[in-house]
Amino acid sequence: MISAWPGPDGDEYxxxxxxSRERRIxxxxxxxxxxxxxxxxxxxxxxxxxxxxxxxxxxxxxGCNESLAPLEEQTLLMWRDAAGAAANHFAATHALAIRxxxxxxxxxxxxxxxxxxxxxxxxxxxxxxxxxxSKEAGLEETREELLARGKESGxxxxxxxxxxxxxxxxxxxxxxxxxxxxxxxQAELGGAxxxxxxxxxxxxxxxxxxxxRLVTDENP
Amino acid sequence: MPSEPVAxxxxxxxxxxxxxxxxxxxxxxxxxxxxFTAETGLFGYLPELDSMAVAGLLTEIEDRLDIVIEDDEVxxxxxxxxxxxxxFVTAKRDGG
Numbered sequence: 001m002i003s004a005w006p007g008p009d010g011d012e013y014x015x016x017x018x019x020s021r022e023r024r025i026x027x028x029x030x031x032x033x034x035x036x037x038x039x040x041x042x043x044x045x046x047x048x049x050x051x052x053x054x055x056x057x058x059x060x061x062x063g064c065n066e067s068l069a070p071l072e073e074q075t076l077l078m079w080r081d082a083a084g085a086a087a088n089h090f091a092a093t094h095a096l097a098i099r100x101x102x103x104x105x106x107x108x109x110x111x112x113x114x115x116x117x118x119x120x121x122x123x124x125x126x127x128x129x130x131x132x133x134s135k136e137a138g139l140e141e142t143r144e145e146l147l148a149r150g151k152e153s154g155x156x157x158x159x160x161x162x163x164x165x166x167x168x169x170x171x172x173x174x175x176x177x178x179x180x181x182x183x184x185x186q187a188e189l190g191g192a193x194x195x196x197x198x199x200x201x202x203x204x205x206x207x208x209x210x211x212x213r214l215v216t217d218e219n220p
Numbered sequence: 221m222p223s224e225p226v227a228x229x230x231x232x233x234x235x236x237x238x239x240x241x242x243x244x245x246x247x248x249x250x251x252x253x254x255x256f257t258a259e260t261g262l263f264g265y266l267p268e269l270d271s272m273a274v275a276g277l278l279t280e281i282e283d284r285l286d287i288v289i290e291d292d293e294v295x296x297x298x299x300x301x302x303x304x305x306x307x308f309v310t311a312k313r314d315g316g
Contacts, residue, residue: 033272121279129275131291136271143291158272192244196280198266198273201247 005089007062007082009069014059014086015043017050025049025214026092026109027058028083028101031122032160034195035064038098040202041194045096048211056096059086061104072154072163076119076173079104094181096214099195102175112214114184115193119173123147126157147171184213234310237285242302245277258303263296274299287312 003018004011018024027046030038046056061079063071084106087095095111097104102116127143134141146155150167162170175183186193189209194201231239239253246266263269269277278289287309298308 125272125275125279128278128291129272132274132294133271135291135294158275196244196276197247198245198268198270198276199247 003057005057005059005086007059007067007069007085008078009062012060012062012069012082012086013066014057014090015046016055016057016090017046018055018057018090019050021053021055022093023053024055024057024091024093026083026087026090026095026106027056028095028097028105029058029061029064030098030117030195031064031100031103032126033158034099034117034122037195037197037200040200041207042098044202044204044207045210048207049214052211052215054215057086057090057092059083072161072166074163075165076104076169080106084108097175103170103173105176110181112181112184112217113175114210115186115195116175116183118175119170123157123167123170126160129158130155181217184210188213232310234285234313235306238281238306238309241277241280241284245273245280256302258301258306260302261300262302262305263299269299281309285309285313 001015001017003014003016005014027042029035029042042058046058049056059082060067061074062069062082063074083104086092087106087109092109095105095109097111097113097116099115099117100119100122102111102113103119105111105113124143127146130146131141131143147167149155150162151164151171154161154163155167156162189206191203191206194203194206239256242248242256243250243253246268263274278294281287282289289312293308298304
């Protein structure tokens with residue numbers, strides 16, 4: 001269930017449900033704080049895909065989760081290359097990009113995008129969290145000033161040390177890459193997106209709904 | 221125990237939308253948020269509302285209620301109770 005794949009900076013881990021079946025889905029996780037909030041949901045969706053006869057693999061992006069690569073040296077472009085390398089290693093036939101994962105989906109794979117997020121919206125929430133935390137600590141910062149500084153020299157946001165290149169990319173990034181099979185809106189799963197939750201939470205009905213949506217898609 | 225039935229029309233549209241955002245962010249049932257009163261404590265009373273959660277909450281309120289909340293408008297007072305947050309959002313929607 002835990003496997004390794006050759007990332008650009010050495011081996012990275014991946015959670016895999018691999019029985020050499022025909023349909024093999026590379027799962028690109030949500031980014032940063034949302035990755036934690038959606039991890040349980042993501043793995044449970046993969047478990048359901050496994051039961052339905054689909055293989056799936058969830059790689060750690062370099063600098064994330066168990067990866068030893070420094071996060072602040074990563075860029076979205078590097079993550080897209082890394083996702084491509086993982087897709088090759090696992091011989092993925094499709095991709096499922098979750099939220100900000102759609103910002104680094106490899107170009108070659110037909111991709112489902114679940115609740116895709118723009119880089120700007122992810123950055124906005126992280127900048128706001130930093131401003132609020134600083135304010136509590138008695139420090140006045142503004143989002144505009146932080147963004148300008150981040151684009152020059154990088155920034156720590158919500159506990160994530162992001163490099164200048166990553167912040168510049170996020171500010172402009174739109175879900176792209178992959179021949180989009182479909183954008184799957186949160187409303188199709190029922191209930192509110194689990195990335196909104198203040199505390200990580202899990203909803204089996206949503207994992208059922210997403211897996212069923214992929215399994216019953218007419219043109220995968 | 222069943223909650224008291226709430227008559228449609230008792231809450232403003234803003235009030236209903238704000239209760240829904242809090243339900244989605246805090247993972248509460250609709251019964252729980254229906255029981256929120258103006259005095260129900262939010263920030264400071266709910267340990268799960270850390271800065272990232274408050275940022276997510278404000279961003280979601282902006283998106284769903286089509287308002288822009290400036291960082292310098294956010295303080296402990298505005299977030300202290302349900303009533304203070306609703307008052308702030310209502311004033312914003314009325315063109316504040």
